[in-house]
Amino acid sequence: MSIRVVVPGQLFSYTDGQSRLVAEGATLGEVLEDLDRRHPGLRFRVIDEHGEIRPHVRFFINHQPALALSRALADGDELLVVGALSGG
Amino acid sequence: MWVFVPMNDDQLLRYSRHILLPEIGVEGQEAILAARVLVVGAGGLGSPAAMYLAAAGVGTLVLCDGDTVDLTNLQRQILHSAEGVGRLKVESGRDTLLRLNPFARVETVAERLEGDALEAQVAAADVVLDCSDNFATRHAINRACVRHRKPLVSGAAIRFDGQVSVFDLRQAESPCYHCLFPEGQEVEEIRCAVMGVFAPLTGIIGATQAAEALKLLIGCGTTLDGRLLLLDGLGMEWRSVTLGRDPGCGVCAGRGEA
Numbered sequence: 001m002s003i004r005v006v007v008p009g010q011l012f013s014y015t016d017g018q019s020r021l022v023a024e025g026a027t028l029g030e031v032l033e034d035l036d037r038r039h040p041g042l043r044f045r046v047i048d049e050h051g052e053i054r055p056h057v058r059f060f061i062n063h064q065p066a067l068a069l070s071r072a073l074a075d076g077d078e079l080l081v082v083g084a085l086s087g088g
Numbered sequence: 089m090w091v092f093v094p095m096n097d098d099q100l101l102r103y104s105r106h107i108l109l110p111e112i113g114v115e116g117q118e119a120i121l122a123a124r125v126l127v128v129g130a131g132g133l134g135s136p137a138a139m140y141l142a143a144a145g146v147g148t149l150v151l152c153d154g155d156t157v158d159l160t161n162l163q164r165q166i167l168h169s170a171e172g173v174g175r176l177k178v179e180s181g182r183d184t185l186l187r188l189n190p191f192a193r194v195e196t197v198a199e200r201l202e203g204d205a206l207e208a209q210v211a212a213a214d215v216v217l218d219c220s221d222n223f224a225t226r227h228a229i230n231r232a233c234v235r236h237r238k239p240l241v242s243g244a245a246i247r248f249d250g251q252v253s254v255f256d257l258r259q260a261e262s263p264c265y266h267c268l269f270p271e272g273q274e275v276e277e278i279r280c281a282v283m284g285v286f287a288p289l290t291g292i293i294g295a296t297q298a299a300e301a302l303k304l305l306i307g308c309g310t311t312l313d314g315r316l317l318l319l320d321g322l323g324m325e326w327r328s329v330t331l332g333r334d335p336g337c338g339v340c341a342g343r344g345e346a
Contacts, residue, residue, distance in 0.1 A: 055272035087246035
């Protein structure tokens with residue numbers, strides 16, 4: 001199950017500056033675990049020590065909100081990771 | 089309730105390129121002229137937003153910022169110029185806006201807007217623009233807009249990433265900012281002063297905020313209500329994602345119920 005992943009600039013330090021990534025997984029949780037294997041440390045920036053999505057991070061699958069790590073993905077889906085920005 | 093005053097010949101000429109647009113026309117321009125818009129933050133986003141709103145004829149602009157102009161601001165905060173360094177941003181900004189449009193009325197609040205002052209300004213505004221630079225202010229503005237059911241145009245920019253959305257809190261089905269990003273104790277504050285920001289990015293996002301504010305005032309087109317627009321300034325790619333209300337939102341749950 002190949003998933004296209006797009007990450008914001010806040011995570012570039014884990015991805016060598018790349019915004020477009022590829023990961024494997026049948027659920028949002030699995031995709032994040034695979035991303036962490038490929039880019040160590042990335043998962044903890046978006047999921048806290050209790051396994052909860054951090055409040056300043058949101059996930060969108062094919063432009064629709066994904067609110068739970070159990071959310072299923074299909075081959076070719078796009079996962080967009082969004083971090084809250086405060087700069088003005 | 090807006091009170092429309094007929095335009096004089098100078099105004100008809102000045103705003104003729106708006107009036108020519110069938111989506112705006114005389115009626116839409118009169119709505120802009122009669123409007124009161126609150127702009128919180130006179131920095132990177134507030135600069136282009138306020139300049140376009142003033143040039144477009146917004147009747148009363150309320151510009152709020154407690155900071156003074158710093159040399160490091162001038163790379164992107166186009167309301168201000170070298171001679172303004174050290175001045176209050178709202179005073180420097182007011183001068184620029186009145187040079188752009190002497191017919192604009194610019195009110196200034198030279199402090200961080202909070203508490204009763206924030207409530208009063210939001211209650212009096214037709215549209216609120218969040219051009220602030222910290223999460224505490226963003227959440228305070230959102231709470232006030234929820235309470236007073238005012239449309240909120242929210243923008244943010246850092247490094248090469250920009251975000252802009254409309255939370256039209258007059259509409260029962262519209263999400264609020266807290267539905268999107270709940271207020272949390274461990275929120276990561278990323279500041280331009282530390283991380284940097286690409287100068288034109290703030291122009292693009294701030295100008296988009298002005299566009300959305302004018303559309304709200306005129307009542308034309310489709311706003312970003314219920315959508316978050318994301319700009320990757322490095323790849324120069326826009327993405328739009330769908331937002332929904334959080335039924336458990338700590339700020340707006342129950343809004344719209346009898």
